[in-house]
Amino acid sequence: MDADVIVIGAGLAGLQCARRLQRSGLHVRVIEAQDSVGGRVRTERIDGHLCDRGFQVLNPAYPAVRAWIDRDALGLQAFGVGVRVRTPAGLRTLAHPGRHPGLIPQSLRSGLLDAVELSALVRWLGPTLVRASVSSRATRDTTLAASLDAAGVRGPLRRDVLDTFLAGVLADSSGGGSANYVRLLLRSFALGAPGLPREGMQALPEQMARDLREPVRTAVRAHELREHAGGVTVTTDHGPISARCAVAAVAAPDLERLLDVPAPPSHGLTTWWFSAPEAPADDAFLRLDASHPRGGPDGPVWNTAVVSRAAPTYAPHGRHLVEATTLLDHPGGQAPEREVRAHLERIYGASTRRWEVLAHHVVPHTLPAQPPPLVDRSPQRISARLFMCGDHRDTASIQGALVSGDRAARAIGGLLRP
Ligand SMILES: Cc1cc2nc3c(=O)[nH]c(=O)nc-3n(C[C@H](O)[C@H](O)[C@H](O)COP(=O)(O)OP(=O)(O)OC[C@H]3O[C@@H](n4cnc5c(N)ncnc54)[C@H](O)[C@@H]3O)c2cc1C
Known part of the structure; x- marks a missing residue:
């Protein structure tokens, strides 16, 4: 045997799985198809800028991050907890009152807060803010859109902020995802200030x-996995590896290719990364556009931020880094650069003529779909000695990937322990 356990895939799930197995005293070998670790959490350095492979943030309030990651060592640089929204009436600010008390007057004057809608939202979210879990038994799960409609969350907050913000977070503008999952997500946004590590998101898997x-x-x-009496053989392009157990810690579409396990559908997004000589905004908030007459963005960009305002290490001295996210499930998802620039000029009220494109990351599999009812502990055992893990087995997030990897390792530890 080459190892007790072979882990296929060095994304967050595979790495957490391997760490936990090693801690149980098992010999683990991790193989990764790409040239570096991280999977969907990777960073490119381009002309002194840090461009993550698709804009994403780390929420330090995720329970798995608090438990298993050295957050201090990452040197998280936090975004503002709130949004700036371009509405037909002008730019509006909505910020977390506890984290940005100085912005309470602006939030109250934004026209985005209607007392009836706000109390409906508090009723909708309240129990999840108190408990860290949403049991499907206790809270019947439906789609996000149906659940917010039924709760009476139907005013400017929904139309101009929630729908657009959540579409960018879920890579899904349909409102068809699990309402209970969104409750958990909003809980972690209420409790933590998402940010970016000093050295880029890839510092987390590293x-x-x-x-x-x-x-x-x-x-x-890995090309093939074969189970036999007493073990598993994995065929790789560098020869076979044998172990007592194997874990396929690969993303859902790769799982289907490797093991013929049906994968949930995926949602995708693209990120444009621009280098600008001057920052088009002086704050560290995410910007949304809600100026379309029916709500939502009046162009292809679902969210944008001057990333270097929140995370100064992401741009070299004298430059600024701007991200713009488009959704692949939406007609503007593949919009050409000129349309993206034109939309950004409307959002920021600034010219993009001197901005340079650093990268355009197109990520068709950003997240597995998370339809209702939320099942956040899907089975991970494929056969006697074969397991799987990844965000498709838990929640579609960094938190879900870490928990899933840990769970697979605990199950294998129980199996192999003498
Ligand atoms: C653009 C973008 C934005 C996101 N934003 C957020 C966010 O803000 N917050 C959040 O919580 N989550 C976000 N996510 C989701 C989060 O990054 C993922 O849920 C998480 O990284 C998934 O980890 P994983 O280990 O399950 O899968 P992956 O990261 O996909 O890892 C699987 C690994 O398996 C390897 N592999 C596949 N096939 C083989 C093979 N045959 N042999 C060997 N290796 C193989 C792959 O190369 C990969 O490294 C975002 C993702 C993207 C792409």
Whole structure:
């Protein structure tokens, strides 16, 4: 045997799985098809800028991040907890009152807060703010759109903020995702200030990989897994590897290719990264556009931010980094650069003529769909010695990937312990 357990895939789920297995005294080998660890959490350095492969943020309030990640070592640089929204009446600010008390008057004057809608939202979200879980038994789950409609959340807050913000977070503008999942997400936004590590998002999986005694073997792809008496053999492009158990810690579409396990549908997004000589805004808030007559953005961009305002390490001295996100499930998802620029000029009220495109990341599989009812503990055992983990087995998030990896390791630990 080459190892007790072979883990296929060095994304967050695979790395957490390997760390937990190693802690139980097992010999773990991790192989990764790409040339570095991280999976969907990777960072490119371009002309001194840090461009994550698709704009994403780390929420330090995720329970798995609090439990298993050294947040101090990452040096998180926080975004403002709130949004700036372009409405037909002008730019409006809505900020977390506890974190930005100085912005309470602006939030109250924004025209986005209607007393009836706000109390409906508090009733809708309240129990989740108190408990860290949403049991499908206790709270019947439906789609986000149907649930907010039924709760009476139907005013400017919904139309101009929630629908647009959540579409960017879920990579899904249909409102068809699980309402209970969104309750959990909003809970973590209420409790934490999402941010970006000093060295880019990839610093997170790199921190995890450093814990492993046997370094991750990168640029090694698994092609086939075969179970036999007493073990598993994984065929890779560098020869076979044998182990007592194997874990496929790959994303849902890869799982289907590798093991013929049906994968949930995916939602995708694209991120445009621009380098600007001057910042088009002086705040660290996400910007949304809600100026379309029926609500939502009047162009292809669902959210944008001057990332270097929140995370100064993301741009070199004298430059600023701006992200713009489009959704692949929406007609504007593949909009050409000129349309994206024109929309950004309307959002910021500033010219983009001197902005340079650093990268355009198109990520068709950003997140697995999370339809109702929320099932956040899907089975992970495929056969006697074969397991799977990843965000498609838990919630579609960093939190879900970490929990899923940990759960698979605990199950295998129980199986292999003498
Ligand atoms: C653009 C974008 C924005 C996001 N925003 C957020 C956010 O703000 N907050 C949040 O919580 N989550 C966000 N997410 C989701 C989060 O990044 C993922 O849920 C999480 O990283 C998934 O981790 P994973 O380990 O399950 O899968 P993956 O990261 O996909 O890891 C799977 C690994 O398996 C490897 N692999 C696949 N096939 C093979 C093979 N045959 N052999 C060897 N290796 C293989 C892959 O190369 C990959 O490294 C975002 C994701 C993207 C892409």
